[in-house]
Amino acid sequence: MVTLEDYKGGPTAWCPGCGNFGILLALQQALVALELPPHQVLIVSGIGQAAKLPHYLKCNTLNGLHGRTLPVATGARLANHELTVIAVGGDGDGYGEGGNHFLHALRRNIDITYLVHNNQVYGLTKGQASPTSDPGFVTKTTPQGAPTPLNPLSVAIAAGGGFVARSFSGDIPHLSGLIQQAIQHRGFSLVDVLQPCVSFNPKNTFAWYRERVHRVEEPGHDPTDKMVAFARAQEWDGSIPIGVIYRHQRPTFEEELPALRDGALVKRKLEPGHVARLLSEFK
Amino acid sequence: MVTLEDYKGGPTAWCPGCGNFGILLALQQALVALELPPHQVLIVSGIGQAAKLPHYLKCNTLNGLHGRTLPVATGARLANHELTVIAVGGDGDGYGEGGNHFLHALRRNIDITYLVHNNQVYGLTKGQASPTSDPGFVTKTTPQGAPTPLNPLSVAIAAGGGFVARSFSGDIPHLSGLIQQAIQHRGFSLVDVLQPCVSFNPKNTFAWYRERVHRVEEPGHDPTDKMVAFARAQEWDGSIPIGVIYRHQRPTFEEELPALRDGALVKRKLEPGHVARLLSEFK
Amino acid sequence: MVGGEAGQGVQTVGLVLARVLARSGWWVFADQDYESRIRGGHNFFRVRAREGPVHAHSEALDLLIALDRNSIDLHQSEVAPGGIILCDGEKLKLEQQPPNTLSVPLERLAREAVSNPLMANTVAMGAALGVSGYDIGLLEDVLEGHFAASGTEVVQANVQAARAGYHYVTSELKVRTRQQLTPRGKAGRLLLTGNEALALGALAAGCRFMASYPMTPSTSIMEYMASKGPELGVAVLHAEDEISAMNMVVGAAFAGVRAMAATSGGGFCLMVEALGLAGITETPVVVVEAQRPGPATGLPTRYGQEDLEFVLHAAQGEFPRAVLAPATAEEAFYLTAHAFNLSERYQTPVIVLSDHYLASSYTTVEPFDLNQVKIERGALIPLGVDPLPDYRRHRLTPDGISPRAIPSHPGTLVVTTGDEHDEEGHITEDAGLRTRMMLKRLGKLEGMRGEALPPQVYGTSRPQVTLLGWGSTYGPLREAVDLLDAGGMAARLVHLSQPWPLPAQLTGMLSDSEGLVVVEQNATGQMAHLLRAETGIAARGHIRRFDGRPMSPAFIATRLKEEMARW
Amino acid sequence: MVGGEAGQGVQTVGLVLARVLARSGWWVFADQDYESRIRGGHNFFRVRAREGPVHAHSEALDLLIALDRNSIDLHQSEVAPGGIILCDGEKLKLEQQPPNTLSVPLERLAREAVSNPLMANTVAMGAALGVSGYDIGLLEDVLEGHFAASGTEVVQANVQAARAGYHYVTSELKVRTRQQLTPRGKAGRLLLTGNEALALGALAAGCRFMASYPMTPSTSIMEYMASKGPELGVAVLHAEDEISAMNMVVGAAFAGVRAMAATSGGGFCLMVEALGLAGITETPVVVVEAQRPGPATGLPTRYGQEDLEFVLHAAQGEFPRAVLAPATAEEAFYLTAHAFNLSERYQTPVIVLSDHYLASSYTTVEPFDLNQVKIERGALIPLGVDPLPDYRRHRLTPDGISPRAIPSHPGTLVVTTGDEHDEEGHITEDAGLRTRMMLKRLGKLEGMRGEALPPQVYGTSRPQVTLLGWGSTYGPLREAVDLLDAGGMAARLVHLSQPWPLPAQLTGMLSDSEGLVVVEQNATGQMAHLLRAETGIAARGHIRRFDGRPMSPAFIATRLKEEMARW
């Protein structure tokens, strides 16, 4: 049996009260609930406060470059598609620097779960506006206020995402449940997590989010209807839906890749003789 | 008076029968119709067949790097927002290599017109699948068939685009009219042009497109309704709408940038003495 | 030194004290040491005051203000004989204190004086001045400036808190540091970081466009420029990534404005391709690369000079570039302005190679002389009304520099491309034209070599040993020469503020020095490598540090003696 | 040589003829020259056949098959005395023909023979063999293989068209080239490009993952790998950009498979940051950088060796790497396989530096000896069932190489980060640990230096002049030595297939050679620079070409004489 103890990591370097703690706990709970032993889990992260997460629990870890979480996770997953691969990063990491990988991971539908700690700000570099900062958000790089934000859920639906969800780090049971669903979903799954940054985001606080978030399924929502989902993804001012906004099952990239038919690449033998036949094609 | 003669360029290096010729002509016609003299127009392009376009007419030109059309255009436009800035590139250039810039130019709403020559293939590098290749399209890099494509119009609407349009290089009057509207639109405008590649795309030919394209406004379409627009943007199989799919006016990036209030930056004097006051802040 | 956790206000305490000293005529140097986290861990801010210009830290502490216990543990060994550790013994519940500890109940005093324990830091400032024998009035002035934006009430409270601390140590405790400080008059000098100086240099030079993406230790350049952009007419963009930032800069420069980007090594990686674009399109761009130790994320908040060879050779193909590495904050100002002139005169990229030590340390400098900042735009053709006859952006000229028109010039078209091109700027495949265009571009390097900044030489003219350094190690090296001199060793410093192209006189300067030691904050000796490649001169010894911490003058002197013992 | 517009089938004609020659025992070298366009312009495919191994082109033509008029204009001066220009005078409507023109009505013959004017090219192949005195049967075999996929009808038509051309020149015209060729028996050699050889090397080495983005001249590596991926179990991804490609490769390699990327200089720019990530995380990756002339897009379909210093120093910070530059297609195979071994044994990136001349030229090679390809995975721990006790990914070991577990190993966690880290792979700020980790990583370079590939030496042991080259200039240089020798000059070639780390024996080899001339396809002399930096040896002369065209043996010999005339 897998227990929370198995996932217990060392000391963290986050600020006291940071929304990241809730995400860490929810993730640990989800992994335990799914009975995944740590050695079968690989967490790939970028650079930022969010991206430090894998250092704070126990699992295989590649903490890579800012913005490059998804490609690293994609490469690892294709090398060994028996691993549970979770990608973790911030909003700057994933929607700013890494925006192109986000678009293409969505359309490729590689079976990875992507957790974005969306604190609507650059935390680690001390408070610049992020692509999801609310319009008008004043920071040192945006003294005139931030421009129109990117709506990650809208983009995810538009770009072919098959599991598009949002949760709130202040609601750990909800978040943990959603992470479980995301991991179980076959294909790319996005969980955008509203995460208060107590040091650099004085606007979008725990209280601010708590006042606004509501479960998308209350009173009712059909997550399989793309148009309805797109409409719900537009909601923000006043009321922010959390839960699975859109869900659509289609073949994963791994399933469609002939090279993976005979099992995980990492388990296959290296045999120079295999190319003998190819040589004759050049005669 | 500006005439087509003013925009006449030298010999081209495109294949005979290529869809790019129609785009070149439609653009020249549009610039003439808008009475824009060549010296007030800057065309920025990337790398690819499409990106060679500015060399084939007469205008200010920065033919830059593969995928980097929009940032170069953005920089130039902010330096001199009295210029008409047109960005030109291929589908690989704009939606593959340059996907992140596409997302962020959309949300920033910088007043640039972006023409994507969408031949659903990499032309200049001889026929690899592009992000918009139809699913199953077989090329040397996708022997198993291309994966799910990116839908550029959907993404453009989702990411905050205010002028999202499609045309067909086989319908020059339509295309030329659309380019005029796009240039006149205040803010970022996308014109995705269906462009047959006679050398490397045996599927999406002139005939193939001609059978499918129809004007979005026939029988009726409200381009100001985002949900309707998103729904129309999903159409592809069997019937492909062309025209302005979505239109929404909001302040441009230039309008919101205080630094531009006193006119084009390129016209402002360079005066070291201006910083004298700042020095005293460090005493 | 002020030590404590991130979030405890270490920087504020240190900076206010540094400003007090600077305002009253001391020359100050203050370096910062912090981790890549916002709360917790260990940070320090180390202030050094001298009677003359100072550009280096020193490990020996006269006063350690410890805001947490860890700071005592980590730094007590650095406290010089007679030095004092100032801390809040009550709050830190110290069981045993080092003998030289001065415990001041900072939090209690703050509570008593202004009913606000958060003002303990301000109490510490007052106490620090008291213990150094300094005038409290100066602190009150500085606090006023520092907190002006927060209103008079906040200012008043701070002043009172400071007084409480001052009063406590001067009247109740009557303890004093061995080194007492007295004000040295009003000097009117500036106290700023290398980044601030650099940004001011860019603004003075008329930079009108900056696009960047935050990256330590470069971020505050963009932040400073952004704060002044609306007022001065400078567009400052936080781009979606560094690729975009650099391509925007190329676009803006092509359109005719002075434009720059700032980043660190990781972001520079993403700018490399566009740097080459600027090279072949002959577009003048300025890029600041503020180094930090790598590889990859490495030690993101620390000091390294590990990217010299990277910036020298970055991008495919061959094109001319200049690399400037300011030695001090003052140079950061003047050389950044110079970088814009160089880049426009030669129509090619110029890189300003900075680092954490330069970027984040505070120094006093004489107010910059704005008359010294000349605007030289080279062959730029001002926007006019008359068409330019037969204009060709890449015209082959005797000196390889083509007249540069601004797009929108009536009747004139400005055309360029990242492909090899003809004079007009259209793509060519012609072998002869290619050769001529390469020679045109690369020929510009010779011009830049001819006007490369001469090395700064310091110390004896008949040295036993010559230290060669570059960039921000200047301060520590210069002082190391003094230390060596005092210890009876005839040493000389030859210091480069322009690592590329190397100044021609360098060979002559070094060819007769048998005892050449190259000093660098890296592990592989990048300047030593470049020196040998360019001049054939092989250094006899090397002093290298690559743990992310700056070499102090004493460190250099010690290591040099060890090195020479092996000769 | 076959010359014509893009889209006219220049490559097919040339390749079929080359294969005929290769099948019948000739050693063949064929280089390609084309523009960055799909139709029009001017392309050529230049085939050279010799009795022994050949790795260079020669400018002198015995037979020029001109598919358009432009090819005659551009190349008639290159036709050797007695050589022939074969063209369709009827179709090209040539008013005046050079005297050595052999006009064959290719299109008319095609129409007559197979009612298909598009088969004029096949007619030309037959005519070419006829005029060279060659056996038509061989051509029929090759055509069969070439068109097999299109069905027997197409094959038959082609055979008939070829016969028509053959018949026309042998029976009707009875013209023959001065140099008549006869089959030299069945050799069973392969005819392939450098890219194909390289891809085969990667496949033989068990590469299981490739992610790339198309870029000339590297693209066909990915295309070949993709075509074999389903069958051999290799995941090949056309990524959204090169940043993604390289990060995917790092992810795949970390997860335990052999992984590579291929690109050219512009794409490599975007891979640089992830290269550094591989460096600090000690992840074995192989990157092919197929150079083309820059800067930026430069001359995208042409030849240059301009990126040596870029790949040597790419990425911030300092980490060990090896750079291999195969001299021939044969080496492209073996060295690529070696690259995987090196990268896994030292757990660090290895770069294979190729270029257009190597990548796109066809050469005959003896079938690769697959027994020579050894799989050496170094300290990789095979996936097992038992937990690895106290496993630490970055354990400090005497040789700096840490046992490398595969994620998913039961009871074992593999942790790494691009930040400086402790042995377990968690982030550290500790100065001592940082120093040890740097020394651990950089120490691996010494091991690689110790086993660097020795230079290949060719020519006299008592030379008047030593030519130093690297990479794909090997063929032209080797033949240049022969030419010089024939002309009475004692020359020696010292050639590097591994530019980094330089082999230790190089200094000894070169230190006694006064007449050292470094030969490179670039403008600034990058190898000369590296050589001086590393060994102190300054070359006496330089031969450099940077117009995108390859130096031929004769070009080198001529330039050398000019060079030496100045000595």
Ligand SMILES: Cc1ncc(C[n+]2csc(CCOP(=O)(O)OP(=O)(O)O)c2C)c(N)n1
């Ligand atoms: C290529 C590159 N650019 C910039 C940085 C500097 N950097 C580190 S973290 C960060 C942003 C952090 O914001 P986010 O991704 O939202 O994460 P958070 O800290 O808010 O969790 C930046 C810009 C970097 N490490 N690498």
Ligand SMILES: Cc1ncc(C[n+]2csc(CCOP(=O)(O)OP(=O)(O)O)c2C)c(N)n1
């Ligand atoms: C960084 C970089 N990567 C790759 C290339 C090679 N390249 C040139 S054009 C092109 C793709 C062309 O496709 P697209 O953008 O769709 O334009 P098209 O030729 O189809 O008009 C590629 C991959 C490049 N020039 N630069």
Ligand code: SF4
């Ligand atoms: S800066 Fe913000 S995101 Fe980072 S740890 Fe602190 S509270 Fe959390």
Ligand code: SF4
């Ligand atoms: S390859 Fe395709 S896109 Fe390129 S010029 Fe030819 S037809 Fe047009």
Ligand SMILES: [Mg+2]
């Ligand atoms: Mg964030």
Ligand SMILES: [Mg+2]
């Ligand atoms: Mg295309």
